Structures are given as C-alpha cells and as structure tokens.
Amino acid sequence: PSASDPWRPAVHLTAEKNWLNDPNGLVYHDGTYHAFYQYNPRGNSWGNMSWGHSTSKDLVHWEQQPVAMEASPQEEIFSGSIVMDKNNASGLGTAQNPPMVALYTSAYGKNGALPQGSQAQSVAFSVDNGSTWQKYKGNPVLNLAPTNNNFRDPKITWYEPGRYWVMTTVVADAQVVKMFKSTDLLHWDFLSDFSGVGAQGGLWEVPELVQMDVEDSTAKKWVMLLSINPGGIAGGSGMQYFVGEFDGTRFTAENAAPADAPLTESQWLDHGADYYAANSISGAPGGKPVLLGWMGNWDYAQHVPTTPWRGSMAIPRELTLVRGQKRLELRSAIAGVAREALERSSEVKSKNLTVGPEAQDLGADFASRTQLIELEMDLTSAREAGILLRRSADGSASLRISYNKEKRTVRVDRSKAGTSNFSEKFSPYHEVALPSSGSDGKVRLRILLDSSSVEVFAQDGAAVISDTFFPDWDNTGSSVFSMDGNTDFTVQSRAL
C-alpha cells in the first residue's frame, strides 16, 4: 500500500490492475502454488471472463503471470479447477511429461459451440507447468440435455476406493449439485444429485467435495463446500458446508439444516460478508485441505472504490474437522505455509494491560496499517470488550472488533471504518456466536489486518469473520476498550 494506492493489500493476492473474482484451478506442483482466477483483462468490473494466473512459494507473496486463457466473443472462461494428470490418463501429455488438466465452464457467446447463453464443461491442458494452455479439440466434454444456462463450476476430486475422478458442478438456479465420474478426465458419467438441505436463498455456486480426517479419531468424512448468492449468513453471497458420507455415487449430509430452517442453523465457513467461492489447492502438502477464497461479496464487489485493481483473495486457510457439541464442525486456521511467511516478517510487539472505563491507546508499536494481531481478553467484570483498529486521531473513525460476554458473540463493525457510500448494500457489521469461550474463560482472536480487509479467527478458528473496509490512509491508531467493568488484555502484534 501507499498513499496513492492506499487499499492495496500487503499480504493478499490481487491483480496489478483490473477485476478479479473466484479463485480457479488451484494446484501445487513442483514447489510452486498456482492460483488461476476469474479475471477481466480489459477492465475494472466483471466481464470478458478469462483465467488470470499468479504463482507463489509461500501463499503470501504472489507473482502475476500472463493471462492463461482469454475470453473470446464465442466463449468466456468461467470457474473451474485443475488437477495434475500424473499417469497421463487423458493422453493430453506424455508419460514422461504428464499434463496439468483444467476443467472449466464454457459460457457461450455468439457463434459458440453451443447456443448463446448456455454453459457446459470443457477441458484445457498445459504441458509446460501451467505457463501456456491449449483447449481440448473435443470441447465441451460435458453438457446437459437440453442445454442449460446455469450449469457450471467443475471441481475435481480423486476417489481412491473407485480409482476415478469425481466432478462436482452445479445447476446454480435450481440449487442442485450434480456429480459425475471419469477415469480419463474427458468422458464423464452422471453419478447423482445433491440438493434439498441448507440455505436455498440464492444461486448455488462453486461446489467441492473433500475428504477429511476427523480430528482425534480414525474416522474420515466427506465435506461439501458450497457458495450461495444471495442468501449468505451475512447478507449477499456467502459459503456454507455440509458434513457427511460419500459412497462413490452419492453424497449424504448428516445433521444438515433442513431447507426451511433459519440461516443460523446451517454451517458457514465464514460469518463475514467477504468470503466466497473458496476451493482447495489440489496436491497441497500437509494432508489438510488448504482453501483460497475470494474476499468479495456480489452485493457490492463491483462498486468498491479501488483502482486500477478491484478484487482480492483471502488469506489461504487450512481446515480441520472436529466434533462440536451437536455435530461435526470445521475449524479454520491461516494455512501453515502462509502463517510462517507472515510470522517471518517482523518482530513481535506485546503488551499486557487491564482496561477499565477509559479506552487505552496501544501506541506506536501497534500503529501499523497491516498487522497480524493475537488478542487475548479476559472480561473479568466487563460486559463487552474489544479493539479499535485504523482509528483516527479524534476517535470518530475506526474498525471495531468486540466480544459480548452475555451473548458470547464476536462482532466486526465496519460502519465507521472508512468510505462506504459506494453501495447501500455494504452491510455495517457482522456477528457470530462462539460455540463456547475457552476453558479458561478467555477469548482469543487472531486478527489479520491488511490495507482494506480484516480476517478474524475466533477461538482457534471455531468461527471466522472476513470483511473488507476502506479506511482513510491517515488513520493508523489502535486502542482497546472495556465496557461496564474491567478486562485484562494481552495484545501481540507483528507489523506486516
């Protein structure tokens, strides 16, 4: 960030210029992380959808590469995924040099292979480690009959017991996930539909099925990640998930919220407004799913005041599946590689203090625009306590992160945090109830503050709130507060 580009993230993926949305084709190969993404090479709002490309060694510092696949009047390149076809089952590479294979959605224009407006799944491949891409001659490889205008977002998972690939896709406006299988990534057979549970209030998009270990047990489960727009828990677009079993044909969710249940009964990957279309990095080391998500919301993403770029990715996350009070739940953490990179960057400043009715300024050590903060609060007699970030000298502006002891809720309030007049749909605050406070009664928040975003991982990632906001460049203060009683704070921060 700089005074002339004040909202440019320091530790999140952005394109140098122009619009981006969903991450696509996330793959780890030969020590490099590849992120492809929905990208408009010709402008600062959604359109001419192409696959942009960036690479990284540590999931924090990214290098932009040439556009991988560019829109044409006949075909836009919508979301999809990539796998390494190690055995060259597709025949698109050679045994010595196996191909990277992308499945993407063709969104057809005039004179395309299918009628204008229809969507189908197509293949592209690279035999030079993702640098250049060729489209497969037999595209599309998967189409519905009759053709459908909302059939999209193929994500591929290897199903070891059956030794085949499974593709999840959606018919977005019918709120259905459709699954298919293939042994060569080119010929796909229908397996089953998944529908009828969880939030239904918008398009279902960007589905993914991942297998996960259940923490502290030998059990494994399958988790369906699913984006919904609108109808998310924080308004506009958001991400829900389902835990269950997959038998090679059918995914069955366990303890899922019924379709007519209140939104709070569904399980959400994030309770902020800006986390969408996340999917996992194929082949990422470490044995846990590592997700990259788009830090935007379809309610207002096209209007956020950044230029010449618009759109940023969230910090990569690692998921763990644990037993909650009622059902299995996901925990989210900053991905290990990314966390190491963040923690390498500077020394830790820390402060212990007891705060009463007067808010206390944290001083110069905590005045960075970008920082990784560990906040521990013991609300000994207080009702509510928290931290103000990017605070103006007169106190009228700040981002407010608070915990309410009675309701056990964490709230991120961005209503006074900066420019917000670009959209009436830029929601003021987001809140989540924690399953329980720590066994020692303390509340722990890991806060990643970047130039125009905050990601709050509460209580070891039991809940996350990701929000964008657009503060004044000059506002760099931080302070802590405690209401109606005292709170003991431990604050640690690394400037980024």
Ligand code: FRU
């Ligand atoms: C989700 C989405 C996808 C689609 C892509 C188009 O944000 O709408 O369903 O493939 O974006 O850019």
